């Protein structure tokens with residue numbers, strides 16, 4: 148294939164993560180605007196059987212390295228292979244997920260390839276001169292910058308999960324698969340234990356709906372009312388740092404600058420004041436509902452719907468109404 152946009156995929160528990168579909172879809176849109184092809188780097192264990200399916204989101208060719216040593220992302224193994232393949236393919240742009248692994252890989256690739264990485268990109272445009280411009284958040288989302296790369300420098304960007312629209316999947320379209328003829332480099336690190344969350348909980352960064360509780364919940368036991376509402380809404384449960392620091396919720400639930408960045412369709416903030424560090428993690432949600440007894444709480448300046456009420460009165464009553472509504476549908 149001549150000129151192409153290249154995406155780097157992420158594979159977990161036997162399938163591509165949803166963010167990979169989003170990155171592929173955005174890659175397809177950019178490739179179409181530039182009039183070039185779309186290829187994918189697929190590194191992992193057990194990936195070869197799934198690689199062709201990337202075609203449904205517009206990938207034309209998948210370069211695959213399927214090796215048990217690539218089961219978990221490790222900089223030692225992934226970075227040299229990805230860097231070598233990017234040098235060989237010489238893509239016009241490289242996109243990868245702004246996930247925990249993707250951010251690490253992207254930063255290391257940027258250093259290796261001497262290309263500036265834009266991390267956590269939320270919008271990409273191709274102008275009339277076929278120049279790629281990307282929008283990314285600065286100062287924990289307080290402001291945004293549109294950036295472009297110097298002439299001849301291929302853009303390298305990590306895409307924030309849950310922001311880019313997935314294309315309608317065309318199940319009949321398969322990507323051509325080519326095996327990568329590179330050995331997996333020896334690693335100085337190894338994974339000794341992998342604690343997979345088997346609770347069946349929706350992963351926060353992939354959730355469509357999130358109900359989060361803050362210090363206003365008063366104690367850990369009170370999260371049952373958050374969990375009940377989340378249950379009827381089919382939502383994941385999140386928390387502010389205050390709630391996590393108090394030991395009421397695990398750190399994996401924390402939303403914000405030092406927690407997870409989430410972009411659900413609906414974010415319900417319960418007893419959360421809306422500190423800038425919390426907004427940095429959820430401010431890009433499509434709809435924000437805030438429940439707080441203080442009408443001056445900063446969260447209301449971000450919220451689409453605000454309920455000034457004691458959460459212990461409002462949430463159980465609201466859960467009951469949603470339950471009734473759902474059972475009548």
Ligand SMILES: Cc1cc2nc3c(=O)[nH]c(=O)nc-3n(C[C@H](O)[C@H](O)[C@H](O)COP(=O)(O)OP(=O)(O)OC[C@H]3O[C@@H](n4cnc5c(N)ncnc54)[C@H](O)[C@@H]3O)c2cc1C
Pocket residue numbers: 360361362363364386387388389390401402403404405406407417418419420421422423424425428438439440441444456457458459
């Ligand atoms: C470097 C740094 C990084 C940080 N990273 C994060 C981060 O990742 N995520 C994060 O969340 N924070 C982060 N913080 C902390 C942040 O500054 C706030 O302290 C934190 O978000 C506050 O959490 P909160 O809103 O739950 O608590 P509070 O600010 O105490 O707010 C509690 C709210 O609950 C309301 N309330 C109380 N009782 C009720 C009731 N009965 N009914 C209705 N409402 C009620 C109150 O009116 C209040 O608005 C960070 C701070 C720093 C310095």
